[in-house]
Amino acid sequence: MVRVLGVDPGLTRCGVGVVDGAPGRPLRMVGVGVVRTPADAEIGQRLLQIEQGLERWFDEHRPELVAVERVFAQHNVRTVMGTAQASAVAMLCATRRGIPVTLHTPSEVKAAVTGSGRADKAQVTAMVTRLLRLDAPPKPADAADALALAICHIWRGGAKTRIEAALTAGHQGRARPGTSWVHGRPRP
């Protein structure tokens, strides 16, 4: 089992979701929430509040891996700069702690949890609710994407990692629990 913290970056609402899981095993939601910053605050203050908010999530849940949504410049020019800057803060927080960070595109995330890279938000939320066996859709709704990112990472990273871990264990004649995820993460 591995604990993944997913981040759906944004300046106004930065979605955070923590999931425990392994490929082929039931997933478990550990936590979900949103780090918010006021739209009328200065940009430096907003980035600092995101950093402080994310640090609390890292402190509380101690994720082993972090998955962040990959931001594209061609999407929504009006908000993309803030999204890129919030994602930088998330990557920085993780890297400072030595936690491997992987970026997944929105299409990869949608395909992982719904089977279609073109699924809409309702489909993603429905599948996240089902896969995590929640009684109700995760709240706030924005944070469903962060949970989907974490699930995507567990499944995509998982198959490759298990093979690498098995190979490593075979070569060395012993298992190396706890380290295989770090070395086996997918390259960007």
Place this chain on the structure above:
Amino acid sequence: MVRVLGVDPGLTRCGVGVVDGAPGRPLRMVGVGVVRTPADAEIGQRLLQIEQGLERWFDEHRPELVAVERVFAQHNVRTVMGTAQASAVAMLCATRRGIPVTLHTPSEVKAAVTGSGRADKAQVTAMVTRLLRLDAPPKPADAADALALAICHIWRGGAKTRIEAALTAGHQGRARPGTSWVHGRPRP
């Protein structure tokens, strides 16, 4: 006199320039350089290296104000995301230390040092060299923009700040040296 650290953000080369000055007084270059990160490193590692590099500049030169180039989404889509992320790190470093950050557009910077918002890079470098009374153009060349940002901020922030400082001193019946820049910085 005020000490301004200018940052021309970038993932591969992040220009840094420190200038002491005040409106109507000669400017003095305190330091100039570039924080570099390898293009083949992971993005999280690159952001961490930029943070560590900038922290050294803050530690060494103790700037009172920070000026960062404002990044626009419509410019060069291929590199703009990295530029936005590097600028986020610069704003975060300054804000964590309680140092006011101001963004200036490239046009504002060019207009401040050359008189034209459409000046080319050679003009900006020539004027930075002249204004700082350097024997040769600043090296590395990329960092001339960071010095231009710092100069722009001293001049733009300065006029407004002196008026506000005078008003504040008048109202309170005394000068408040050292604090006027913080309270008098231009709002974004």
